[in-house]
Amino acid sequence: MLTAELAPLDVETLRQDFPILGRVVRGKPLVYLDNAATTQKPQQVIDAISRYYSETNSNVHRGVHYLSEQATLQYEGARRRVAKFLNAESAHEIIFTRGTTEAINLVAASFGRKFLREGDEVILTEMEHHSNIVPWQMACDASGATLRVVPINDEGELLMDQFRQMLNPRTKLVAAVHLSNALGTINPAAEIIELAHAAGARVLIDGAQAVSHLPVDVRALDADFYVFSGHKIFGPTGIGVLYGKTELLESMPPYQGGGDMIRSVSFQRTTYNDIPYKFEAGTPHIAGAIGLAAALDYVEGVGLERIAAWEHELLEYGTELLQNIPGLRLIGTARQKSSVLSFVLESAHPHDIGTIIDSQGVAIRTGHHCAEPVMHRFGVPATARASVAFYNTRQELEVLASAIHNVNQLFS
Amino acid sequence: MNDLRDLYQEIILDHNRNPRNFRKIEGATVTLEGHNPLCGDRYTIYLLLDDDIVKDISFTGAGCAISKASASVMTAMLKGKTRAEAEALFQQFHEVATGHAPIGNAQLESLGKLGVFAGVREFPMRVKCATLAWHTMHNGLEGKHEGATTE
Structure with a gap:
């Protein structure tokens, strides 16, 4: 669906426009994956x-x-x-x-x-x-x-x-x-x-x-x-x-x-x-x-079609990484899907996941995401949700996956 | 990971995996629900009172490791205590989880299992998880019919 002639995003350069993405939190480089809650602002804004x-x-x-x-x-x-x-x-x-x-x-x-x-x-x-x-x-x-x-x-x-x-x-x-x-x-x-x-x-x-x-x-x-x-x-x-x-x-x-x-x-x-x-x-x-x-x-200026193409790649990579984590269940696996990786772990409650991976500098959201009927539909009290924007990288998703592995270890 | 290990101490992980008194009490004197709307933690606390004595106490429900371990430790500590003793432990727990006065090692030791919840002080977003079951129990002993809510 997405045309190959679109020039790929130069994510590293675009990230320079967002001062907050350079921050260190909890002693670790910030990995901001809570974009469905709110996005960061470029210097231009x-x-x-x-x-x-x-x-x-x-x-x-x-x-x-x-x-x-x-x-x-x-x-x-x-x-x-x-x-x-x-x-x-x-x-x-x-x-x-x-x-x-x-x-x-x-x-x-x-x-x-x-x-x-x-x-x-x-x-x-x-x-x-x-x-x-x-x-x-x-x-x-x-x-x-x-x-x-x-x-x-x-x-x-x-x-x-x-x-x-x-x-x-x-x-x-x-x-x-x-x-x-x-x-x-x-x-x-x-x-x-x-x-x-x-x-x-x-x-x-x-x-x-x-x-x-x-x-x-x-x-x-x-x-x-x-x-x-x-x-x-x-x-x-x-x-x-x-x-x-x-x-x-x-x-x-x-x-x-x-x-x-x-x-x-x-x-x-x-x-x-x-x-x-x-x-x-x-x-x-x-x-x-x-x-x-x-x-x-x-x-x-960045281009929404180029953004969609990059985020599709991130979503596929993130899905693959998360599916390889033992006991992880993705909530929401629609064929037409974008930007959101909502999941639960057998070993730990979403709230615990959020706290533990926050200590690695990874920001995700945990809870019902103001969509309680969705939680009821899937029979879970809450989910952990990582959500990407175009400024996220494959390497950040690897940090996320490794942080979730740590949760499994702690709770094993 | 140091702060994190303070929060998720072995006792907490153990009580989360194998919660004590995780059952209903048929014919309980007090049955009260506690709910944290922020994260969806929801527990029911059952109290069987014999005059002034907490003859039995138990809980059911679901939530994060901190809230479940806290409920489990609470039931284990309160069984057989008088109302006044339970109230004193509630106050002590509250100070441990939410207080600002530093806790020394000797004091930590004297607090026993309550001491493991001192770790939540470093995680302001998680304090409500630790206090949910205790507040519910407290309301139950006070004869309040509305469950606790941490919002």
């Missing part, structure tokens, strides 16, 4: 944020002075940058949020209020992050709609036949993760959207993990909503994106009230601003948006 606060800091949209004009230009430039990154038709389809979680909450609250009624159905998948479950439970509680869940198989793949059978004229919305944070499964987003549209339902795709690992084109997907977080794509925390189709966003009521989201206010009558401002009440995270734009420049 750190500089963009620092430059904004040193040179441009001002409030956006309402000022007539020079700095406010510059801040507004940069903030709205960031919006256009995101639109281009997702191949949205227009920049006004990009709403800045605090992150993926807030973007989903916005859609669940606003779309839910407008379109969900008693007897309607919302379909999720069994592999969703809590942030793509709880807002829909709240929207269903408020509207009387019913939540339905598409199950997954033992490999961690969606059962598409069951999804087809679940769709019906009462289905109003389907919310599905693009790339699972707990399993690494890449879901067939285009097929999910096509099937849902045929049933007359709208679709929200949670792209929190996907955007830093594979190219995303919301128009090619025909997604109604697509959401992601800045900090998982080498940008700052506290900034995220909701993409929504114009007609949908225009038909939906505001999520929060306040400044910037209004056209005029009186005690008798308030009229709302146009999109995207209708959904951005209050002073936004201006520096975050600018930092995110710098991160997207950086990622596209």
Whole structure:
């Protein structure tokens, strides 16, 4: 699938862009394999944020002075940058949020209020992050709609036949993760959207993990909503994106009230601003948006197809190394998979694994990864999860494997 | 690996492999669940009280080595103790696992098996693992009906 003419990544040179990757922790060189939780930031992003606060800091949209004009230009430039990154038709389809979680909450609250009624159905998948479950439970509680869940198989793949059978004229919305944070499964987003549209339902795709690992084109997907977080794509925390189709966003009521989201206010009558401002009440995270734009420049400079090719190689190598460890069971073995190595050991609980390999400087995540239904599905209380980014190396995966061998030794 | 060996001492590894009193008590006076939502550790503590005496104590459930060994050592220590003695051991354990005052070698020796949990002090993220079962037992003796949660 990936073309051979892509020039390979010069990982060692790219790593120089990330100051934190040079750190020593617990007396060992840092091996950062917790990228599904958050990614590290290149100097270019750190500089963009620092430059904004040193040179441009001002409030956006309402000022007539020079700095406010510059801040507004940069903030709205960031919006256009995101639109281009997702191949949205227009920049006004990009709403800045605090992150993926807030973007989903916005859609669940606003779309839910407008379109969900008693007897309607919302379909999720069994592999969703809590942030793509709880807002829909709240929207269903408020509207009387019913939540339905598409199950997954033992490999961690969606059962598409069951999804087809679940769709019906009462289905109003389907919310599905693009790339699972707990399993690494890449879901067939285009097929999910096509099937849902045929049933007359709208679709929200949670792209929190996907955007830093594979190219995303919301128009090619025909997604109604697509959401992601800045900090998982080498940008700052506290900034995220909701993409929504114009007609949908225009038909939906505001999520929060306040400044910037209004056209005029009186005690008798308030009229709302146009999109995207209708959904951005209050002073936004201006520096975050600018930092995110710098991160997207950086990622596209490296090239998402080259990133995907390198990470595929890392995933295959890591899978091979881990499968050779006695008593290790991989959780999530989908055919279409990226970046995540979730596992349990016979000898030790994930929490113990995390502590022991941390003493070797290896950072991974242990726990339920905010996906408790996935843990129940696989009958484990928690997993240990190593997750790669393009700046990881084969040698780092060898350090991981050797650290896991040490766990086995300690607990033998 | 030095700090790590302080945390995963042989006694802890042994109690993790072969937990003592790892069973239900039918007709227990107190049955209470303890849960650490952060890592999913979940134990039920059973207490059989005869007036003032902990006649029997046991636990079931699952979690990491630190939490399981801590629950196991606790049940082994408390059987036959009075409420007041159990409460005193709880306080002592709490000091060992979470305190800041340095512990000398002589003191470590006098603490017996409790001393092995001094290692968790160096691992702030793991303190809750060590204290889960003890907090649950403590709540049980205090007559609280809600289980302990370390969050």
